[in-house]
Amino acid sequence: MIFIERVFVLKTPTMRLKRFLLRYFPPGIALEYIQGGKTKTKMLGLSSLSTRTNVNELAATIAADEPLVTPSVVPQLVESLCKLQTKLSDASNHWFHNSKTLKTHLLPLTNVAFDKQGKRCLTGSYDRTCKVWDTDSGKELCTLKGHKNVVYAVTFNSPFDDKILTGSFDKTACLWSAETGECYSTLWGHTAEVVAVQFNLQCHLVGTSSMDSTAKLFNIATGQEVATLHGHTGEVIALKFSDDGNQIITGSFDHSIGVWDTRTAKRVGILNGHLQEISNCLFNHDGSLIASSSMDKTAKVWDQRTFSSLATITGHNDEVLDIAFDYKGHQLATASTDATACIWDVHSDFKLLAKMKGHKEEVSKVCFSPAGARLLTASLDRTARLWNADTGNCIQILDGHTDDVFSCAFSYNGDIIITASKDNTCKIWR
Known part of the structure; x- marks a missing residue:
C-alpha cells in the first residue's frame, strides 16, 4: 500500500489529529493522531467507494461516526475522498506505448x-x-x-x-x-x-x-x-x-x-x-x-x-x-x-x-x-x-x-x- 500525507490539526483535550493518510488500493483513509503523548493510527476502509459515490454524503457519514473527524476538517476530507475517487477511474482511456x-x-x-x-x-x-x-x-x-x-x-x-x-x-x-x-x-x-x-x-x-x-x-x-x-x-x-x-x-x-x-x-x-x-x-x-x-x-x-x-x-x-x-x-x-x-x-x-x-x-x-x-x-x-x-x-x-x-x-x-x-x-x- 502507499500512503500520501495530508496534515490537519485537531485540538481537543485528549486527542490531536495529526494527518490523514490516503491508501489508494483498496481505498482507505488512515487517521494518525496523538493520544496521551503517543502516536496512534486508525484505518477507515472504504472498499465501497466507487466513481459514482457521492463524496459529500460519504464524508458526512464518516464525520458522524468518527469523533476525530470534526466539522473543521470535513472539507479536507472531501478533497481526500475525491483524490481516491480519481484513482479509481483507472485511466480507462489510456493507450499504452x-x-x-x-x-x-x-x-x-x-x-x-x-x-x-x-x-x-x-x-x-x-x-x-x-x-x-x-x-x-x-x-x-x-x-x-x-x-x-x-x-x-x-x-x-x-x-x-x-x-x-x-x-x-x-x-x-x-x-x-x-x-x-x-x-x-x-x-x-x-x-x-x-x-x-x-x-x-x-x-x-x-x-x-x-x-x-x-x-x-x-x-x-x-x-x-x-x-x-x-x-x-x-x-x-x-x-x-x-x-x-x-x-x-x-x-x-x-x-x-x-x-x-x-x-x-x-x-x-x-x-x-x-x-x-x-x-x-x-x-x-x-x-x-x-x-x-x-x-x-x-x-x-x-x-x-x-x-x-x-x-x-x-x-x-x-x-x-x-x-x-x-x-x-x-x-x-x-x-x-x-x-x-x-x-x-x-x-x-x-x-x-x-x-x-x-x-x-x-x-x-x-x-x-x-x-x-x-x-x-x-x-x-x-x-x-x-x-x-x-x-x-x-x-x-x-x-x-x-x-x-x-x-x-x-x-x-x-x-x-x-x-x-x-x-x-x-x-x-x-
Missing part, C-alpha cells in the same frame, strides 16, 4: 517485479544474476551477483523498496540492498531449488519455498532461520503472506494448500480437494478468502476461517496456470493453457462474469489493473493483452516480443506495464 525495451540478460529471464512506485524493476535470469533497472531511462542500476545457479524468484520489500530478495536453484535465497547491490545475508537451509520468495508486509520476515517440499521463515534483521514449515509431501511452488503477516499459505505439487501461523510456525489448516498439482495460491486483500489454481483444470475459493471450499470453478478445459484477485477481493481472474482468461464473481454466486478470447496459445499470467477495470494477460503467443474487465473485450494488444511472454505486471498506479519474454528482453509500456 512501448517506451523502453530492456535488453536484460544473455540467458533467458525467469521473473520480473516492479517496486511500489514503478520507478525500478527487477529481472532474474538463468545467467545467475538479478538486475535492477530504472524504468524511466532504461538504465541498468546494478547487478546482483553471487548466486551459483539460476535466479528464479525476485521481489522488492514494498512499500519501503530498500531491500531485494532473490531465490535461486542453488538452494539459497539472498537479501540485498536495493540501493547499492550489497548482499546483506545469504539464507541457507533448503536442500533443493528455491522457487518462491516473499517479504511479509511488515518487512521483518521473509518466506521461501522449495522443491525440497518445505517452506522456511527467516528474520530479515539477522538473516537467521526462524522456522521450517514441514508437512507437504511434494514440491512447494507458491507461498503468500496475509496482509497482517500472521499467516502464510503454501501451494504444493502434493495437490494441497497449507495454512500456517507465522507466530507459532504451526500448520493451522490444510486445503484438500484439488486432484492435481497446485499452480498458485493467494489471499484476497482482507484475508477472508484464499484462492488456488491447479493443473486439474479448476480453481477453488476457500473460507479462510473454516478452511472449507466455497466453490470449485470449472469453466476452463485445460490447466489453470495463474489466478489474481481484484483489489476488493470480489472478483477472481484465471489464466489457462486453453488460451483464455476468465473473470469470476467470488463475492456472491461465483458465476462467470467475462471470458477473454483472442490469444493463440496458453495464457501464463493474469493480473488486474490497480483499480480493477482492466485485465492484463501474458501468453506464449508472444503478446500481452489488455481487456475490459466488465465485457471481456480486448482493448489493446501489446506486441513486439519475438518469443513467449511469460510475465506481466502493472505498476502500483496502473500507468506503467512491464512484460517479460523468453526473447531475453523486458518491455516497458506507458
Whole structure:
C-alpha cells in the first residue's frame, strides 16, 4: 500500500489529529493522531467507494461516526475522498506505448517485479544474476551477483523498496540492498531449488519455498532461520503472506494448500480437494478468502476461517496456470493453457462474469489493473493483452516480443506495464 500525507490539526483535550493518510488500493483513509503523548493510527476502509459515490454524503457519514473527524476538517476530507475517487477511474482511456525495451540478460529471464512506485524493476535470469533497472531511462542500476545457479524468484520489500530478495536453484535465497547491490545475508537451509520468495508486509520476515517440499521463515534483521514449515509431501511452488503477516499459505505439487501461523510456525489448516498439482495460491486483500489454481483444470475459493471450499470453478478445459484477485477481493481472474482468461464473481454466486478470447496459445499470467477495470494477460503467443474487465473485450494488444511472454505486471498506479519474454528482453509500456 502507499500512503500520501495530508496534515490537519485537531485540538481537543485528549486527542490531536495529526494527518490523514490516503491508501489508494483498496481505498482507505488512515487517521494518525496523538493520544496521551503517543502516536496512534486508525484505518477507515472504504472498499465501497466507487466513481459514482457521492463524496459529500460519504464524508458526512464518516464525520458522524468518527469523533476525530470534526466539522473543521470535513472539507479536507472531501478533497481526500475525491483524490481516491480519481484513482479509481483507472485511466480507462489510456493507450499504452512501448517506451523502453530492456535488453536484460544473455540467458533467458525467469521473473520480473516492479517496486511500489514503478520507478525500478527487477529481472532474474538463468545467467545467475538479478538486475535492477530504472524504468524511466532504461538504465541498468546494478547487478546482483553471487548466486551459483539460476535466479528464479525476485521481489522488492514494498512499500519501503530498500531491500531485494532473490531465490535461486542453488538452494539459497539472498537479501540485498536495493540501493547499492550489497548482499546483506545469504539464507541457507533448503536442500533443493528455491522457487518462491516473499517479504511479509511488515518487512521483518521473509518466506521461501522449495522443491525440497518445505517452506522456511527467516528474520530479515539477522538473516537467521526462524522456522521450517514441514508437512507437504511434494514440491512447494507458491507461498503468500496475509496482509497482517500472521499467516502464510503454501501451494504444493502434493495437490494441497497449507495454512500456517507465522507466530507459532504451526500448520493451522490444510486445503484438500484439488486432484492435481497446485499452480498458485493467494489471499484476497482482507484475508477472508484464499484462492488456488491447479493443473486439474479448476480453481477453488476457500473460507479462510473454516478452511472449507466455497466453490470449485470449472469453466476452463485445460490447466489453470495463474489466478489474481481484484483489489476488493470480489472478483477472481484465471489464466489457462486453453488460451483464455476468465473473470469470476467470488463475492456472491461465483458465476462467470467475462471470458477473454483472442490469444493463440496458453495464457501464463493474469493480473488486474490497480483499480480493477482492466485485465492484463501474458501468453506464449508472444503478446500481452489488455481487456475490459466488465465485457471481456480486448482493448489493446501489446506486441513486439519475438518469443513467449511469460510475465506481466502493472505498476502500483496502473500507468506503467512491464512484460517479460523468453526473447531475453523486458518491455516497458506507458
